[in-house]
Amino acid sequence: MEKVIIEVRINEYASRNRNANVPFSPAEICEEALQCWRAGASIVHYHARDPQTGAPSANAQIYADTARRIRDKSDLLVMPTLGAWTLPSPEARMSHIVEMAKEPATRPDFAPIDMGTSNVDVFDRRTGRFMTDDVVYMNTTNTLSYFARTIREAGVRPVAVLWNVSAIRVTNAFVEAGLFEPPVYAEVVLTEGGLFAGHPGTVRGLESMVDFMPANFEWSVMCAGGNLFPLVGAAVERGGHIAIGLGDYPYGEFGTPRNGELVERVALMARQVGREVATPKEARRILGVS
Ligand code: ZN
Secondary structure (H helix, E strand, O other): OOOEOEEEEOOOOOOOOOOOOOOOOHHHHHHHHHHHHHHOOOEEEEOOEOOOOOOEOOOHHHHHHHHHHHHHHOOOEEEEOOOOOOOOOHHHHHHHHHHHHOOOOOOOOEEEEEOOOEEOOEEEOOOOEEOOOOOEEOOOHHHHHHHHHHHHHOOOEEEEEEOOHHHHHHHHHHHHOOOOOOOEEEEEEEEOOOEOOOEOOOHHHHHHHHOOOOOOEEEEEEEEOOOOHHHHHHHHHOOOEEEEOOOOOOOHHHOOOOHHHHHHHHHHHHHHHOOOEOOHHHHHHHHOOO
16 A cells, blocks of 8 residues: 555635634745644645635735745645635636746646535534525536646646545546546545535545545545544545645644644554555655656
8 A cells, every 4th residue: 555645734714713723824824834744744735815814815926925935945745726616717716826837936736626516505503504505616527627628738737626426437537538647636525514515524425435436546535624533544544645634624622733733643543554654755656746
């Protein structure tokens, strides 16, 4: 089995209400990323945020500044997000990636693509009601093909983000169509906290994805809105990689931890199961990043 790749999902659009360690500014993201790197992370995934308010930002300069700071001090692989799905067009969602890719110093190693369309209304168990009832996260096949082509032309590797078994099948078709080249870095998204677009954040929720995973995929698992730790051992035993961070969940189980503490715990658990943790250099080889 390959070594375990640890990706840190450092901020997403998480608020600081439950854990004030969520980084917003490029300097904060960089500092947090370096701590994760020292603890065993090889990939950093981040969203640009307004440095003061934390509001989502589509500013290519903020994205690029963050990448440059991280690269100055580490050999971490850099994965900015695609623009928020609320942006008006696929081109707008891609524009900062294209902009960053013009310079080797800021070119992302990876960019993630959510391989399907989902209802993303959140159910509030306290009130017994959906908080919205008409929100669709739309990614047509045409949009996904456009993302795949544009990412490749920019010299960036795609991450296939998989919310369900259907997305595995679509990703496989993209490999057959020549839009993706193996090894595919595939990220399983389990969803908790009232979001039902993914499988549940349980071992069975994960296993039902792994059952359909092609051999030329290197998969990792994350849990949006829930604690990933009960699954880490099972994922590592099954050959998976781990994607974790305060962006997905505040981890109040440990007080108010920092991202680096989560990475440290994952590294310890991986070694207990008998798999070493990959360095960024090893992660590059495993995932086919030049
Ligand atoms: Zn993200």
